[in-house]
Amino acid sequence: MIYFRGCTAREKETSIADATENLLKSAGVDYKVLDDEKCCGSVLLRTGFIDEAQSQIQKNTEALSGELILTSCAGCYKTLNQDYEGLDVIHISQFLKELIDDKKLNFxxxxxxxxxxxxxxxxxxxxxxxxxxxxxxxxxxxxxxxxxxxxxxxxxxxxxxxxxxxxxxxxxxxxxxxxxxxxxxxxxxxxxxxxxxxxxxxxxxxxxxxxxxxxxxxxxxxx
Incomplete structure (x- = not known):
């Protein structure tokens, strides 16, 4: 699994990325993060910079293909899930629900x-x-x-x-x-x-x- 933190959680609300990783570790989830993680391209797509967005999508697809991708960001989830092709994406809320149902996290x-x-x-x-x-x-x-x-x-x-x-x-x-x-x-x-x-x-x-x-x-x- 790759934890795709997203720009906001990675740079502005870093406590979200920290909390997510703490929960993953508590549940014994095997995951990794990308040291050179790039923006998902959502802003480029929504503001009409289509060529630039497609370049970003190609680079991210090469880095993410073949992995289950976990996102903190709702915008990243939508973009990776709907604007990319062939990626397996899950939002943290969905994954936490699975971990709780499987009793891998107990509160x-x-x-x-x-x-x-x-x-x-x-x-x-x-x-x-x-x-x-x-x-x-x-x-x-x-x-x-x-x-x-x-x-x-x-x-x-x-x-x-x-x-x-x-x-x-x-x-x-x-x-x-x-x-x-x-x-x-x-x-x-x-x-x-x-x-x-x-x-x-x-x-x-x-x-x-x-x-x-x-x-x-x-x-x-x-x-």
Missing amino acids: NKKDLTVTYHDSCHLGRHCSIFEEPRDVISSVADLVEMQNNHENSLCCGAGGGVKSAYPEIADEIADSRISQAIDTNADLLVSSCPFCKLNLKNRGLDVLDLTEFLIEYGDVNEEQ
């Missing part, structure tokens, strides 16, 4: 209430809704925001909005956090590093799914 349930933010890429684009919720429910009680699953609101960061129109990205993020606060949850969990980056520091604790498990799950390594 202690807490008196804790959590709400979950469906990222656009993982949710509406890839129809992954239940796996992250099942993982959360192994540790805490889950409460839903007004908009969830297919009707979830965007975090405000996608589509280049955060870079081109930061004030709009902030307004959208504040609206989403307001919905989370209305649930009276103790914290908000997402399965997308980019969503976490835009939603954090707005009045409610925000964690990636992997960070949440490390901080609150009390990983029990006894099998």
Whole structure:
């Protein structure tokens, strides 16, 4: 297995990559990371730099072919799964669900209430809704925001909005956090590093799914 960390978890939200690797080691998963990992090419594809994106796709395909590829990033998952050909890709939320079901990871349930933010890429684009919720429910009680699953609101960061129109990205993020606060949850969990980056520091604790498990799950390594 190759753990494809993605740009955000590798460079900006490094605690997500660290938490993911800690969980993989706790479960005894044999994996490796690429020392020279490159961007998946998502931004190039979405902004119209098709030739540059195809060059990136070719290089990554050569490095990743023949391996099961684990991603932290919802955007990387969508891109590697839908814009590449012949790759075997799994998102961390799906893989954690498998590890929990196989009792390779065991967590202690807490008196804790959590709400979950469906990222656009993982949710509406890839129809992954239940796996992250099942993982959360192994540790805490889950409460839903007004908009969830297919009707979830965007975090405000996608589509280049955060870079081109930061004030709009902030307004959208504040609206989403307001919905989370209305649930009276103790914290908000997402399965997308980019969503976490835009939603954090707005009045409610925000964690990636992997960070949440490390901080609150009390990983029990006894099998």
